Amino acid sequence: MANNSFLLYQKQNTWIERWDPRMKITVSLIFAAALLLNHHLLLKTAQIALLIFLWWIAKLSWKVLIITILSLTIFFISTMIYQSMLITNPGDTLIQIGILEYSAEGALNGLLMCEQIAGIVLLLSLLVRTTSPIILAEGLEMILKPLKKIKLPVHEAVMMFTIALRFLPILVEEIDKIRKAQIARGGGFHRKGVSSRWRGILPMLMPLFVLSILRAKELAVAMESRCYQGDHGRTPIRKYKLHPRDYSILAFSIVNLMLIFIV
Amino acid sequence: MQIQLVNVSFTYSKKKKRAASTAAPSVLHHINLTIQSGEMLAIAGKSGSGKSTFLQLLKGFLAPTGGQILLDGIDPNTSKRPDLFDQIGYIFQYPEHQLFSPTVFEDIAFGLQSAKLTREIKEQKVRKAMKAVQLDYDEFKDRSPFELSGGEKRRVAIAGAVVLEPRVLILDEPTAGLDLQSRTALFDLLHQMNEELGLTILWVSHQLDEIVNHACRLLALKKGEFIADGSPVAILSDPAFLNAFGWEEPSVLIVSRLLKELGITSGNDRISPEEAADAIAAALSLHQQQITAK
Amino acid sequence: MIEIQNVSFSYIDWEDEIDNEHSSRVLHHVTTSIMTNEFVALLGRNGSGKSSLTRLLNGIELPSEGAVQVEAQTTRNSHNIPSIRRAVQIVFQNPENQQVGLTVGEDIAFGLSNIGYPHEQIQERIAWAIDIVGLDADVDRPVTRLSGGEQQKLALASVLALSPRYLILDEATSMLDPVARKQFVQTLHEARKKHPFALIYITHHLEEVLEADRWILFRNGHLYQEGLPEQFLSDKTLLQECGLELPYLRSLGLTLRDRGIPVSTSLDVEELRELLCRFN
Numbered sequence: 128m129a130n131n132s133f134l135l136y137q138k139q140n141t142w143i144e145r146w147d148p149r150m151k152i153t154v155s156l157i158f159a160a161a162l163l164l165n166h167h168l169l170l171k172t173a174q175i176a177l178l179i180f181l182w183w184i185a186k187l188s189w190k191v192l193i194i195t196i197l198s199l200t201i202f203f204i205s206t207m208i209y210q211s212m213l214i215t216n217p218g219d220t221l222i223q224i225g226i227l228e229y230s231a232e233g234a235l236n237g238l239l240m241c242e243q244i245a246g247i248v249l250l251l252s253l254l255v256r257t258t259s260p261i262i263l264a265e266g267l268e269m270i271l272k273p274l275k276k277i278k279l280p281v282h283e284a285v286m287m288f289t290i291a292l293r294f295l296p297i298l299v300e301e302i303d304k305i306r307k308a309q310i311a312r313g314g315g316f317h318r319k320g321v322s323s324r325w326r327g328i329l330p331m332l333m334p335l336f337v338l339s340i341l342r343a344k345e346l347a348v349a350m351e352s353r354c355y356q357g358d359h360g361r362t363p364i365r366k367y368k369l370h371p372r373d374y375s376i377l378a379f380s381i382v383n384l385m386l387i388f389i390v
Numbered sequence: 391m392q393i394q395l396v397n398v399s400f401t402y403s404k405k406k407k408r409a410a411s412t413a414a415p416s417v418l419h420h421i422n423l424t425i426q427s428g429e430m431l432a433i434a435g436k437s438g439s440g441k442s443t444f445l446q447l448l449k450g451f452l453a454p455t456g457g458q459i460l461l462d463g464i465d466p467n468t469s470k471r472p473d474l475f476d477q478i479g480y481i482f483q484y485p486e487h488q489l490f491s492p493t494v495f496e497d498i499a500f501g502l503q504s505a506k507l508t509r510e511i512k513e514q515k516v517r518k519a520m521k522a523v524q525l526d527y528d529e530f531k532d533r534s535p536f537e538l539s540g541g542e543k544r545r546v547a548i549a550g551a552v553v554l555e556p557r558v559l560i561l562d563e564p565t566a567g568l569d570l571q572s573r574t575a576l577f578d579l580l581h582q583m584n585e586e587l588g589l590t591i592l593w594v595s596h597q598l599d600e601i602v603n604h605a606c607r608l609l610a611l612k613k614g615e616f617i618a619d620g621s622p623v624a625i626l627s628d629p630a631f632l633n634a635f636g637w638e639e640p641s642v643l644i645v646s647r648l649l650k651e652l653g654i655t656s657g658n659d660r661i662s663p664e665e666a667a668d669a670i671a672a673a674l675s676l677h678q679q680q681i682t683a684k
Numbered sequence: 685m686i687e688i689q690n691v692s693f694s695y696i697d698w699e700d701e702i703d704n705e706h707s708s709r710v711l712h713h714v715t716t717s718i719m720t721n722e723f724v725a726l727l728g729r730n731g732s733g734k735s736s737l738t739r740l741l742n743g744i745e746l747p748s749e750g751a752v753q754v755e756a757q758t759t760r761n762s763h764n765i766p767s768i769r770r771a772v773q774i775v776f777q778n779p780e781n782q783q784v785g786l787t788v789g790e791d792i793a794f795g796l797s798n799i800g801y802p803h804e805q806i807q808e809r810i811a812w813a814i815d816i817v818g819l820d821a822d823v824d825r826p827v828t829r830l831s832g833g834e835q836q837k838l839a840l841a842s843v844l845a846l847s848p849r850y851l852i853l854d855e856a857t858s859m860l861d862p863v864a865r866k867q868f869v870q871t872l873h874e875a876r877k878k879h880p881f882a883l884i885y886i887t888h889h890l891e892e893v894l895e896a897d898r899w900i901l902f903r904n905g906h907l908y909q910e911g912l913p914e915q916f917l918s919d920k921t922l923l924q925e926c927g928l929e930l931p932y933l934r935s936l937g938l939t940l941r942d943r944g945i946p947v948s949t950s951l952d953v954e955e956l957r958e959l960l961c962r963f964n
Binding site for chain 1: 739742744766769770773774776778780781782783784785786790793794795796797798799800801802803806824827828842843846
């Protein structure tokens, strides 16, 4: 598990990856607003089609797309059931599936809701799959820069996030090792009943805790040694510049938002 | 306990292949091997060579995808006898990191919890284990394991495995991070357990002097196969092997062989520097006498 | 020059008030200095205080008594700390616990970014650092895809990028296998030839420091002895007390000289063969 396979982002150098992170985050927010405010079935479908088109542009795998949608099935089903129960208009039954009766309004609402869920999930997934988490964090840091003035530790939060990303796989590996080590000297407690397994929790947590603290201490010393002193006087490693393409996607997303008010 | 590997292979299933990484178990190919009771055996191999997979197969953390592992003739995997693996003690790298109890006694007794023993028997067993790792019972039993020195902590961790009275002890780089004194003491301990309790000792090492001085047999793994199995002295002076591992022949072996070839010593494969110097001095003075006699 | 003047050090011990007998002092009145471009080995058993001393040299910890001065700047003055840290860099034992970036490039960039290195030159400097340690990996390689030896070379690259004038290696080779260790040591000395810096080397492997200008032996938190390596090489008992063992051939060479046989101190197999064949 020491690789980054659990990170959603894989570098592919596509067009979408090169978008400025600040703009990407802003545009995603605008798009999300457009999705939420939109109650027009066709337009909403068009928006989702657009997301799927972007998915294709970003050269992301279709398999992942299908899995993402399928993983939402339970939400789709529960939404539909909920809508059938919520909006009941006896006499106005459009479709009947088993005990579920739908009025035209209920069915429409249900579909819109489902599209909404799918849209938001696709949007987020597109964002994190086409942006390195570090770049995303840096983009967020730049957007939230004004908050530094009121002493909110924006930089520190982003640094913590970056380090967590680095240490998550190490931690996962460590848990596996500790588990095996305790089983090895546990006299077969893992094969006995539940209570015996519960007793195995402390032997797991304690070393994990101690080791994490030790690592954190060593890392802190290493970071300080390499002249880290917080945000003060750092050169940004990447400089972000807004290109015409970034402005054009911004313009496009605003048009997209306006469209729902016009239609 | 005799450990037998019959045509043992380990490969990932297709699904896991994609997630393959440094920590995922490496592949092993058709291993045939017998480890007799009471052997003192070193295992060498780089990370990714399948070394860790091999050890985990022996302890039952992984099951072979082909072939059989037999412990005293029984395959614990197919005959549903996972308890047989309990007779194999496994001590991970830096085992002191797994200590967790407030006192040394409780930490060592951790493995005895599930066996429902009386207080007296438990105490007896812990006492015996602490004696085996040369820690004084009364001095250490109530101390916190966290305040001990590195070498002492490691002894406590080893005692935690020894208390279960295993017949085989596997150690993953047991001397990593220890200084000379602690290393020497640890190997004295392993030899003693090997001789007095008849424990089979398998340990992973990449310190050549450690292997030359302490192992009776060396297993060298490369890319999932044992490329060498036999006497450390023979293997570590074989140029083909050394080349494959990128190792240099230990000086002790070169000097021993040189002296043997020249007839200065007879038969000592691992001559100590002092013995070598004495033998050379004797040979030279003999030579000097012959010249003056002429 | 780094001057260590009568330095004592103890970790803050919260139980001190309860238990005054229990001394947490790890260094006692240590006085020595490290010259520009010198190669010094700090030797001693685990817990003898050598590692703690290195934490004092760049102001990570401050001495409880005495003073540490790096190029005439005391570590006690917090204004000096940025320039002291820049001059004194450390490579630690466990490569995993000193990486900040997810990729090779990001990790090297971390230090550069901290010292405010000009943005336009960062990429160039990263390439320089990768080149000088001979790391066979491109900038975007995730650090998790590096072997132990490569990770330690990366750690070296990351600190060399800051052009330190003093480099501390705190058991930097102890987690490497013999092949990787040899490579690492070689890389280090090649880099030092091209861009000289003082080397402060902590190790349990004597063969890595036989060429050092000076050895400093620590015992129980005291500076026990210091001098040229030759002064200590023949004293087996002393070395053993400090947890050290002579390489085989060195030991043989010294014993032969004791027996009155004229061999060089850096005896090698060829010399031995020649000596013996001459007589046989």
